[in-house]
Amino acid sequence: MIRAKYINEQTPWQDLTPGGEIYEPGTAREFNTGTWRTDTPVFVVEACKHCMLCVPFCPDSAIPVKGGKRLDFDYMHCKGCGICAEVCPFPGAITMVSGGVPS
Amino acid sequence: MKRVYNLKQEVEKPPRLTGGHRLCAGCGAGVVVAGVLRALNKEDRAVVTNATGCLEVSTFMYPYTAYMDSFIHSAFENSAATCSGVEAAYNALKRRGKVEGTVKFITFGGDGGTYDIGFQSLSGAMERGHDMVYVCYDNEAYMNTGIQRSSSTPRFARTTTSPVGAKNQGKKQEKKDLTDIMVAHNIPYVAQTAPLGNFKDLHTKAYKAIYTEGPCFMNVLSPCPRGWDYPMAKLAEIIKLAVDTCVWPLFEVEEGVWHLSYMPKRKLPVEDFLRPQGRFRHMFEQGNEWMIEAAQAYVDQRWERLLERSGA
Ligand SMILES: Cc1ncc(C[n+]2csc(CCOP(=O)(O)OP(=O)(O)O)c2C)c(N)n1
Ligand code: SF4
Ligand SMILES: [Mg+2]
Numbered sequence: 001m002i003r004a005k006y007i008n009e010q011t012p013w014q015d016l017t018p019g020g021e022i023y024e025p026g027t028a029r030e031f032n033t034g035t036w037r038t039d040t041p042v043f044v045v046e047a048c049k050h051c052m053l054c055v056p057f058c059p060d061s062a063i064p065v066k067g068g069k070r071l072d073f074d075y076m077h078c079k080g081c082g083i084c085a086e087v088c089p090f091p092g093a094i095t096m097v098s099g100g101v102p103s
Numbered sequence: 104m105k106r107v108y109n110l111k112q113e114v115e116k117p118p119r120l121t122g123g124h125r126l127c128a129g130c131g132a133g134v135v136v137a138g139v140l141r142a143l144n145k146e147d148r149a150v151v152t153n154a155t156g157c158l159e160v161s162t163f164m165y166p167y168t169a170y171m172d173s174f175i176h177s178a179f180e181n182s183a184a185t186c187s188g189v190e191a192a193y194n195a196l197k198r199r200g201k202v203e204g205t206v207k208f209i210t211f212g213g214d215g216g217t218y219d220i221g222f223q224s225l226s227g228a229m230e231r232g233h234d235m236v237y238v239c240y241d242n243e244a245y246m247n248t249g250i251q252r253s254s255s256t257p258r259f260a261r262t263t264t265s266p267v268g269a270k271n272q273g274k275k276q277e278k279k280d281l282t283d284i285m286v287a288h289n290i291p292y293v294a295q296t297a298p299l300g301n302f303k304d305l306h307t308k309a310y311k312a313i314y315t316e317g318p319c320f321m322n323v324l325s326p327c328p329r330g331w332d333y334p335m336a337k338l339a340e341i342i343k344l345a346v347d348t349c350v351w352p353l354f355e356v357e358e359g360v361w362h363l364s365y366m367p368k369r370k371l372p373v374e375d376f377l378r379p380q381g382r383f384r385h386m387f388e389q390g391n392e393w394m395i396e397a398a399q400a401y402v403d404q405r406w407e408r409l410l411e412r413s414g415a
Binding site: 004007017020022024025026027028029030031032033036037050052053055056057058059060061062065066068074076077078079080081082083085086087096 | 110111118120123124126128130134141174298335337
């Protein structure tokens with residue numbers, strides 16, 4: 001069966017998944033919403049206390065966590081809303097900069 | 104059932120709502136849905152049902168799904184019926200030994216899909232006693248079709264069908280009290296919550312709702328930066344103000360027993376919640392002071408009633 005990442009506007013209907021259903025989990029991860037950003041959060045790991053308060057507030061699940069550490073942003077999915085920078089209690093850990101970079 | 108909440112442990116779980124969905128930047132719905140699904144035990148599976156609305160069109164767009172679990176959408180008005188049917192089918196398969204493991208059934212509906220058009224479907228599913236959770240992500244209007252008023256829209260709020268002008272000053276009616284109506288269904292668990300602080304309130308309520316046997320209902324405040332007209336980065340602040348002004352009190356009703364979950368240290372005046380939002384801007388114009396007074400009186404009356412019921 002064709003994988004979601006190979007399906008696009010040019011795919012003939014005969015090749016689409018049966019019933020137009022989606023057979024793999026979390027295929028939205030293939031889609032880049034990072035290009036939506038007009039502002040970008042910048043993470044400074046030295047200022048982060050790994051309190052995790054920003055993580056559940058991210059509407060785009062774009063703050064990865066591993067082994068008790070908050071990692072750098074997933075810029076392929078971060079839309080630059082800035083909610084994380086507002087909830088972070090530690091100055092300098094998350095700063096919003098103008099523009100859609102880095103990506 | 105009682106478990107100690109640990110944010111660090113919870114965020115270590117892989118998200119069950121992934122990035123790459125098309126909700127607007129800063130949309131509360133993504134935060135609410137990821138927060139509810141985080142309460143699932145890691146080893147359990149879920150079937151997510153969704154009413155038509157912003158969440159549905161943004162998280163499930165062929166060939167992209169933002170869910171790690173099974174997902175089904177059929178229409179705007181029948182998400183609870185759809186979920187209850189899937190639950191019944193699962194039970195039938197389980198009886199025949201054709202399906203293994205724990206599967207939980209969770210429906211998400213917007214306020215339009217829940218308070219209005221999907222209400223009979225919701226009421227029926229709750230009455231039939233299906234083992235499911237219905238979660239309303241309440242953004243107080245029909246956002247996906249361009250901000251029309253629903254029965255959840257608060258009085259005075261500006262929407263495209265309750266405009267502000269010479270003849271009209273926002274919505275004329277008060278917000279329907281859906282949480283109260285769900286309590287009247289005498290189901291095992293009803294909760295009102297919001298994403299707040301370390302998410303303990305939302306998480307523990309979602310856990311209870313998911314793992315309490317029988318039909319459970321959660322009403323979760325889900326700000327929409329477009330419809331409410333506030334800077335998108337202010338999501339957490341807007342929610343905190345809704346809770347601290349008692350506009351959106353946090354409480355739960357377990358087997359008919361009311362329990363207040365949060366008592367603000369200092370109850371703030373409602374205008375603190377109204378002021379940052381464009382949808383209430385006209386309330387601050389000269390001559391409209393009575394609107395703020397009316398909004399305050401309404402909140403005070405509801406809050407007193409809640410205190411009485413919960414014995415707080
Ligand atoms: C029967 C029916 N009527 C109308 C619509 C058009 N429609 C699609 S989404 C939507 C608004 C949904 O509002 P709500 O449930 O509050 O969710 P939100 O978009 O605000 O998250 C409407 C009116 C529809 N899909 N089906
Ligand atoms: S219109 Fe509002 S509710 Fe809909 S996706 Fe955008 S922010 Fe979310
Ligand atoms: Mg809505």
